[in-house]
Amino acid sequence: MLGRMSVKINGADCGFEALLLGATTSIGGFLFGYDTGQISALLLFKDFMNRFAQDGPNGEKEWDSIIQSTLVSLMSIGCLIGALSGAYTADWWGRRKSMSFGVFVFIIGNIIQITAMQSWVHMMIGRLVAGLGVGNLSVGVPMFQSESSPREIRGAVVASYQLMITFGILVSNIINYGVRNIEESDASWRIVIGLGIFFSLPLGLGIMVVPESPRWLASRGRWEDARLAFGRLRGLKDDLQNPLVEDDINEMREILEKEQQVGTGGWLECFSTKTDVPKVLYRTLLGIGIHFLQQWTGVNYFFYYGATIFDSAGVDDPILVQLILGAVNVAMTFYGLYVVEKYGRRWPLFLGALWQCAWLLVFASVGTGLNPENNSTSGIVMIVSACMFIASFAGTWGPMAWVVIGETFPLRTRAKQASLSTAGNWLGNFLIGFLTPIATSGISYAYGFVFAGTNLAAALLVWFFLYESRTLSLENVDLMYGQPDLKPWTSHRWVPPGYVTRKERDTSHFRNMSVSGPAGGAKKSDDRSDDAVAGSTLAEKV
Template identity: 70%
Template sequence: MGLGKATIRINGANCGLEAILLGVTTSIGGFLFGYDTGQISGMQIFEDFINRFGQGPPGNKAFDDIILSLVVSLMSIGTLIGALSGAYTADWWGRRKSLTFGVVMFIIGNIIQITAMSSWVHMMMGRFVAGLGVGNLSVGVPMYQSECCPREIRGSVVASYQLLITFGILISNLINYGVRSIEGSAASWRIVIGLGIAFSLPLGIGVLFLPESPRWLAGRGRWDDARIAMARLRGLKADPHNPMVEDDFQEMQRAIVQQSAVGTGTWWECFVGSDKPRVVYRTLLGCAIHFLQQWTGVNYFFYYGASIFQSAGIDDPILIQLVLGAVNVVTTFPGLYIIERVGRRIPLIIGACWQATWLLIFAAVGIARPPDQYGSSGIVMIVAACMFIASFAMTWGPFAWVVIGETFPLRTRARQASLATASNWLGNFMISFLTPFADSGIGYAFGFVFFGTNAAAAVIVYFFLYETKSLALEQVDIMYSQRELRPWQSRKWVPEGYLDRNTRDAAYWDQRRGSTVDEPAGDEKGSSAGS
């Protein structure tokens, strides 16, 4: 039995083995994101790393705040630029080849870092180039996953991107912990960076053997290839006219024909687009959610956790960082269940409130009873950090990536996804750049800032985000076009032709199947969806 015939029953519907493999392979992009995020926290306190790239006289070197900020944060500027460029590469070359390009850039950046000898600028530029690749992947992976995966598993597959981010952070923390014994040697940090190259290869090569996005193919008139790709993802390659494939195909086809009639979306349209499908509304919403995902404060701990806990008097800050990484991984699994059973809105609201509470505790305890003077305060602050990360991992971590994959219309999806992801990296850059200065200036009071941003995030989700659970991407577009529908009422919205969001009206679809839209005779009709 070939891959095209391999079918798995999930959530009451057929999902192809290739759809599962697609989810697993592409989520490595999240692993690279997490690995690069987690590695710098431990590396910046390695003896050889400080002696090579720190400032001051030999034997007494340390990082200036501005230099440390630049070394850590310039990667985020690279990812911001990479995210914006991802809109072009994903549309020009297709979703798969764009991901391979992102991996190539990541590898080049890591090679530049490994070859750095004593110049912090050399190291910083290597992180910048690696960031270009990670930024490209952070746009391409959720978009490719959301366009390819059957709706029954779409939420979990896109959320798995965040799961692999947590794995990447944990693995980098484990490796940092493992090379502590040789931290006086350049091999310590070079091993950490070099392993990132090995981890990236399965994504860069493996994605080329997976189906191309049926929506990208259909958008270029390759309807035969789009149908085959959709059948492969349902595990029905040998039966591309199966009713299940046919219904999905017709629904996609009608939407794309309508959108194609008015041409391709522009960057300008993302900000002054048609009011009917709320293009501008969704652009701003996606940017706000992704900016606030970073300003929940998660990378305050993952970028600088080791140095923060070291200054708090913790004997083994890398071990604490490892604990935080483990909590991050373990608590992401419930999020994969919650997103398909509960939806998007309620977990995001509850998560933001929970995170705000624990950050308030973290900041208040740190100021009232400094942990370097009171050992019990350090314990409370570690517990608060763990509880915060547990909530982030179950809600804002994975859910923000699901939202970016589901919210935008096909016409402007690549550009809006790039803008939202760029906002994520802008927030990431601000956190990574400002934290050393905030730590020196206001100390643990920085937690009060994150308390406020989490509260703001809860308010924005309640008043502006629509519930997209169990909807096809084309149905999401229709729902956002319903101007009389309010976000807090959206959970009850059901698309035409459905008894509820999970149950088709058989009579309706039998009638529609009898009046199928003719397939346009596009200029491009390929013979293989994997080409």
């Protein structure tokens, strides 16, 4: 029966609908990547330049650096506003309807772009509106995935959002490469933008087929619907009393009951130090910091302006170089899906930032010391450096930053904190898009030294402030951040109360309760809880 359609992943049942949910929602990441990747080559297409670029001193069309910055970066401002609005729509309408709304806004923005004729302002407004939709999705998708995916596949499912971002960038690069032969026709850029509408439809329609977030349903008091959603996601909708479903429900009920005792969190609570929920401000600033620095690793320095950068470096086919970077990005993100579950979050993020710092130093040093226009070896080294940087980002900071905001926040303020973190991502994205043409016209490839410094800052942020959440339920992640003496660099040793390991409950606890009876069971439960806490404290000190 359909209710029993499930597969074993990491030792636990995961339903077909959980896999369908991961595949469908990840299209939101594809749209993000597709819009990110397309603009780099469009800026070089002749018809696009003839319509929207400015008259140069020799009568040829060329981009004014401020107008180019504004055209590229205003989409990021739209995404920032859309991300903040996502907190409201996700809470008001539910996660699924909010995502359908995001797709609708994205389609409207693409229609505005396609109908642009001669005005760069018209094109810019279209990118701004499309950004509103993408920003809304950038909050809704990771939050929905993290709340709905069984914990055994949660990291990989949320990381698949970044995989689809990279796939979207690659597909846009392939399409750009394919239409470059008709770059003198308006069909070139209209095809690229119009295909975004086609790609968005499976998400807008398909999302309504999968279950709503169990945690959102439970927060509205719809416990039977939440139980059914858990059953469907586990492939057990005809066996809702299954221990797996019961475990998911009971664990969620415990934390929800505690949170509901103190009401619903508002925006100010995200920045409060006087709440019953531990480290709320700490986690808000951590999420914003990680996502801001994800952009300031420098990844969109290459994806927004890579074709322009390598064109100025004298590379014969800069669009082909973009295609190569996009392929590396996709290939290494598959590796990132493995790394996030195998090695956790902290070490890959820390080492990835250091690796990226090193290759950006090479890129900037070679580009500054040896003019690539006159030295082909310099150009090759810069391309290799860019590939090595992208490889690391795709395997670490690309997917894992999204995993972190899906796991770090308490349910009561999760939507708002996720919105703030994603807004930090889009703020960093906007600054990269806006400042890059201005900075490169002034300091050229030495701009890479700035990104080397921000990667070093990202490594320090992870080491000193991020807790390891691998294999923990969302409720136990919340509990971990509340441990007063637990340090981020020892957090991987912490085990939740009532668990033998991070994944396995202490089943003797439940057996003792059933043997002792109601009164004895209550006493045994308290004893076991104290033992588990003591064990957790001991683990912290080892």
